Amino acid sequence: MLKRIFLNPWVATALSVVILGFVVLFSGFSGVIDLSPTAVIRHLSGQDTLTPRDQAIFFDIRLPRIIAGVIVGATLAISGASYQAVFRNPLADPYLLGVSAGSGLGVTAVIVGGTVLGFSAPSIGVIGAAFVGGVAAVLATLMVSRGVGQGSSTTVVILAGVAVAAFASSIQTYIQQRHIDTVARVYVWMLGNLNVTNWMSIFIVAVVAGLCAAVIMSCARLLDVMAVGDVEARTLGVDPGLVRIGIVIVATLGTAAVVSISGLIGFVGIIVPHALRLIVGPGHRILLPLSFVWGAIFLVLADTAGRTLMAPQELPVGVVTAALGAPFFLFILRRTSRQRVPKRSA
Amino acid sequence: MAIIECEDITVRHPHAPTPAVSGLSTFVEQGEWLNIVGPNGCGKSTLLHAFAQVLSLESGRLKMGEGDVEKHFAFGLKAAKQRRFFARTVALMPQNPTIPAGLSVFDYVLLGRHPHSYAPGRADDEIVKRCLADLKLEHFSDRGLDELSGGERQRVSLARALAQEPRIVLLDEPTSALDIGHAQETLELIDAIRHRLGLTVIAAMHDLTLTAQYGDRVLMMNGGRKVFEGTAAEVLTAQRISEIYDATVIVEVIDGRPVVIPQRSH
Amino acid sequence: MVSTTTSRSIAGLSVLVATALIAGCSSAEDGTVDSGSSTEVTTTQSKEGFPVTVTFAPEAPVTIEDQPERIVSLSPAITETLFAVGAGDHVVAVDEYSNYPEDAPLVQGLSGFTPNVESILDYDPDLVVLMSADDSILTGLDAAGVDTLVIPAAENLDETYSQIEQVGRATGFEDQATTVVDQMKTAIDAAVATVPEEVKEQGLTYFHELGSDLFTVSEQTYIGQIYDMFGLTSIADGGDAYSQLSNEAIIAANPDLIFLSDAKAENLTAEDIAARPGWDTIDAVANGRIYILDDDIASRWGPRVSQLVEEIAAQLNQLASSEAVPAAA
Numbered sequence: 001m002l003k004r005i006f007l008n009p010w011v012a013t014a015l016s017v018v019i020l021g022f023v024v025l026f027s028g029f030s031g032v033i034d035l036s037p038t039a040v041i042r043h044l045s046g047q048d049t050l051t052p053r054d055q056a057i058f059f060d061i062r063l064p065r066i067i068a069g070v071i072v073g074a075t076l077a078i079s080g081a082s083y084q085a086v087f088r089n090p091l092a093d094p095y096l097l098g099v100s101a102g103s104g105l106g107v108t109a110v111i112v113g114g115t116v117l118g119f120s121a122p123s124i125g126v127i128g129a130a131f132v133g134g135v136a137a138v139l140a141t142l143m144v145s146r147g148v149g150q151g152s153s154t155t156v157v158i159l160a161g162v163a164v165a166a167f168a169s170s171i172q173t174y175i176q177q178r179h180i181d182t183v184a185r186v187y188v189w190m191l192g193n194l195n196v197t198n199w200m201s202i203f204i205v206a207v208v209a210g211l212c213a214a215v216i217m218s219c220a221r222l223l224d225v226m227a228v229g230d231v232e233a234r235t236l237g238v239d240p241g242l243v244r245i246g247i248v249i250v251a252t253l254g255t256a257a258v259v260s261i262s263g264l265i266g267f268v269g270i271i272v273p274h275a276l277r278l279i280v281g282p283g284h285r286i287l288l289p290l291s292f293v294w295g296a297i298f299l300v301l302a303d304t305a306g307r308t309l310m311a312p313q314e315l316p317v318g319v320v321t322a323a324l325g326a327p328f329f330l331f332i333l334r335r336t337s338r339q340r341v342p343k344r345s346a
Numbered sequence: 347m348a349i350i351e352c353e354d355i356t357v358r359h360p361h362a363p364t365p366a367v368s369g370l371s372t373f374v375e376q377g378e379w380l381n382i383v384g385p386n387g388c389g390k391s392t393l394l395h396a397f398a399q400v401l402s403l404e405s406g407r408l409k410m411g412e413g414d415v416e417k418h419f420a421f422g423l424k425a426a427k428q429r430r431f432f433a434r435t436v437a438l439m440p441q442n443p444t445i446p447a448g449l450s451v452f453d454y455v456l457l458g459r460h461p462h463s464y465a466p467g468r469a470d471d472e473i474v475k476r477c478l479a480d481l482k483l484e485h486f487s488d489r490g491l492d493e494l495s496g497g498e499r500q501r502v503s504l505a506r507a508l509a510q511e512p513r514i515v516l517l518d519e520p521t522s523a524l525d526i527g528h529a530q531e532t533l534e535l536i537d538a539i540r541h542r543l544g545l546t547v548i549a550a551m552h553d554l555t556l557t558a559q560y561g562d563r564v565l566m567m568n569g570g571r572k573v574f575e576g577t578a579a580e581v582l583t584a585q586r587i588s589e590i591y592d593a594t595v596i597v598e599v600i601d602g603r604p605v606v607i608p609q610r611s612h
Numbered sequence: 613m614v615s616t617t618t619s620r621s622i623a624g625l626s627v628l629v630a631t632a633l634i635a636g637c638s639s640a641e642d643g644t645v646d647s648g649s650s651t652e653v654t655t656t657q658s659k660e661g662f663p664v665t666v667t668f669a670p671e672a673p674v675t676i677e678d679q680p681e682r683i684v685s686l687s688p689a690i691t692e693t694l695f696a697v698g699a700g701d702h703v704v705a706v707d708e709y710s711n712y713p714e715d716a717p718l719v720q721g722l723s724g725f726t727p728n729v730e731s732i733l734d735y736d737p738d739l740v741v742l743m744s745a746d747d748s749i750l751t752g753l754d755a756a757g758v759d760t761l762v763i764p765a766a767e768n769l770d771e772t773y774s775q776i777e778q779v780g781r782a783t784g785f786e787d788q789a790t791t792v793v794d795q796m797k798t799a800i801d802a803a804v805a806t807v808p809e810e811v812k813e814q815g816l817t818y819f820h821e822l823g824s825d826l827f828t829v830s831e832q833t834y835i836g837q838i839y840d841m842f843g844l845t846s847i848a849d850g851g852d853a854y855s856q857l858s859n860e861a862i863i864a865a866n867p868d869l870i871f872l873s874d875a876k877a878e879n880l881t882a883e884d885i886a887a888r889p890g891w892d893t894i895d896a897v898a899n900g901r902i903y904i905l906d907d908d909i910a911s912r913w914g915p916r917v918s919q920l921v922e923e924i925a926a927q928l929n930q931l932a933s934s935e936a937v938p939a940a941a
Binding site: 149221224225227228232234237238277282 | 395425450
Binding site: 031032033052053056057059060061062123177178179180181184185188191193195196197198307310311312313314316 | 719720721722723725726727728729730731732733734736744746747748749751752755756757827852853854855856
């Protein structure tokens with residue numbers, strides 16, 4: 001009975017948001033430099049209790065980073081969940097169709113182009129290039145799969161994605177090899193980091209990612225129907241090819257937007273939806289909003305760990321998520337070999 | 347008035363060299379039960395998929411329910427509405443239904459309500475419960491699909507089709523995974539529901555004797571073409587069966603229904 | 613369904629906007645509070661000549677208000693420079709690769725590549741030196757009121773001199789910086805002069821190994837220009853600044869000299885090089901002209917460049933004084 005209440009999408013989401021709030025606060029008060037929570041709260045209510053340095057730490061360094069973590073984690077998780085639904089593949093992640101290789105190539109081109117032309121590539125250039133590269137790669141994938149003639153077959157689209165990613169990757173490697181002095185900077189970008197301090201970028205990305213997430217969440221029922229396969233989905237009144245392309249485009253836009261500010265942070269799109277599926281079942285009306293919130297929680301916690309556990313060294317957040325991802329895969333493998341009792345979604 | 351009319355239809359699978367169904371014409375009255383029989387690969391499933399609009403026609407005219415099925419639905423809100431409307435008219439129970447992991451029986455059958463309600467509500471829940479009850483699956487409601495036997499899954503798949511509240515039900519070998527007891531039970535249920543709701547049933551059937559016991563007419567196919575059509579007694583003769591199936595049989599007629607008995611040729 | 617998710621999104625966005633506004637307000641207040649406290653701290657130590665403006669191409673000019681008392685350096689080359697000009701006492705932390713001089717306060721884990729802003733601020737610096745412009749780090753340090761200098765690797769000798777002088781200016785040790793530069797110039801001129809003209813005019817070729825994956829340099833690079841002072845030509849000249857060669861290419865090019873800058877990092881000796889398949893046919897190997905340079909000195913364009921030049925000159929002098937002077941390649 002209690003389970004029935006907790007499995008109500010509204011209740012579960014509200015609870016998760018409360019947890020997210022606590023995580024954000026916890027993260028805000030965690031870090032190499034000790035900030036007294038009471039001092040921060042007093043400062044927020046108008047009193048001048050923080051030194052300029054501590055103010056900068058909380059409001060200009062930690063806060064944008066945490067908010068970036070919330071946006072990126074949420075978007076990656078919900079994109080992953082939607083990809084897994086339309087491709088009926090548990091290993092599908094937001095990067096499946098080439099977003100990562102495309103963004104990497106874009107970033108490399110801009111950074112190398114900068115050095116060739118004699119200036120240091122500005123952040124805005126890198127952000128723009130990452131976004132354009134990611135979207136272009138996915139468009140190329142869709143075009144290639146249509147060109148082969150099976151624009152809606154899941155296998156063909158995935159393979160086209162693999163091919164496009166490999167191609168983009170090879171170009172990137174070639175460019176880097178010719179300009180080996182830029183390797184470090186590109187590599188650091190690719191490891192992923194949430195060290196964003198530009199509020200305007202955060203705001204723009206938040207709007208784009210938020211819109212994409214809203215569209216995906218409104219398609220929850222469609223994603224449920226997709227689970228029975230293309231043929232049967234059609235008999236239930238859904239055009240699976242259209243749904244697939246639509247979701248791919250929307251999820252890609254959201255993913256490319258967050259990748260452009262955070263680099264490539266992996267495993268969030270796979271770990272979070274899967275873990276949630278084990279707990280609340282495959283119904284998307286509850287899975288999608290929960291993935292959104294718990295993706296944020298997961299990434300903020302991972303980033304907090306990355307910047308505090310091994311100080312003064314900063315563990316790239318992508319390393320933390322990967323370190324958590326590998327054992328998680330093993331855990332999933334073990335559980336799928338045993339029977340599970342499904343939950344009935346309310 | 348015929349609820350299904352197909353005129354000279356040809357259906358080809360994408361990139362296939364030869365059509366799977368060619369030049370087939372038939373009609374089905376509302377409330378009728380038509381069985382489709384024929385050897386493996388004769389095009390039974392393809393025909394059902396064409397009726398279900400999963401495959402598009404290469405040529406010919408097909409009318410299912412209210413209007414002509416013109417072409418495979420395209421983009422746009424109008425097309426989406428057409429798709430949903432069609433799904434409220436025609437339901438398909440496939441030969442090998444896809445079983446999504448982790449889904450409960452109730453939620454699976456609830457998917458059948460999608461053509462009616464984008465966001466299922468209490469009324470939909472009631473309809474699902476009723477469909478489960480009709481197929482004697484009430485106690486399975488909260489079980490996972492992965493926990494069911496093959497026969498139970500087929501009944502669940504049928505429950506989903508019925509939850510669509512269609513006027514026409516297409517059944518692709520509905521009893522192939524069932525033992526004789528469950529096969530009988532399922533076909534009895536379908537017949538009862540058919541009479542109660544005025545459903546039109548088209549079933550691709552494997553077992554010729556069962557075919558003869560249920561349904562009004564039989565359509566026999568071979569090589570994508572219709573070869574015979576009529577009542578079971580007219581179509582299922584020893585001579586025709588041996589000719590089309592390349593099998594040796596004796597046909598006994600009991601209570602006006604043919605019973606097909608395979609004979610070993612020595 | 614759609615309306616509920618939209619309203620959820622609006623709520624979420626409002627939270628974001630609200631937080632952004634709070635953050636924006638705080639930062640705005642920052643400015644007024646900041647100037648108050650910083651002048652408070654440094655009035656007692658106001659050094660002459662400050663404030664100064666320094667420029668490190670291609671970055672924009674930076675103004676330093678007062679002599680930095682607590683410097684954090686994330687650039688090994690600049691760490692050396694800071695100590696060379698006498699600002700060593702003001703250096704409170706350096707990155708994990710700044711291993712020279714030995715008494716530099718090296719912090720394991722402090723990285724110039726993935727800096728942890730809070731860790732840097734934990735040292736309470738008033739000046740931070742970086743090797744590359746990382747917007748997020750710069751914004752973070754800027755918000756905390758810390759001066760930053762982005763000093764990329766110098767491209768040639770003149771840039772090194774300029775960087776040393778600017779660093780001296782920025783830290784209030786301008787005179788010492790000038791002395792360092794003069795000393796370097798003298799040492800370099802002297803070193804180059806000790807090498808006989810015949811050696812310089814021989815058109816000797818060299819292979820400068822950056823790593824055992826056979827990456828090398830051309831005349832466009834910093835070290836390429838140094839070799840050029842001695843009339844040496846890289847076998848990769850005419851190509852990219854950094855290129856990866858193959859074994860066959862190197863053997864075919866048959867360099868007269870081989871310089872290793874990866875001996876320490878990859879634990880290589882001259883024997884290891886000679887043992888590479890086919891390399892015994894190379895003139896440099898056959899004549900024993902494999903020279904090992906110090907890894908760090910050969911890759912940091914700071915005050916020890918003069919030492920590098922002296923090392924190279926010494927090797928070439930040995931070459932000249934040995935019996936077999938190789939014919940032009």
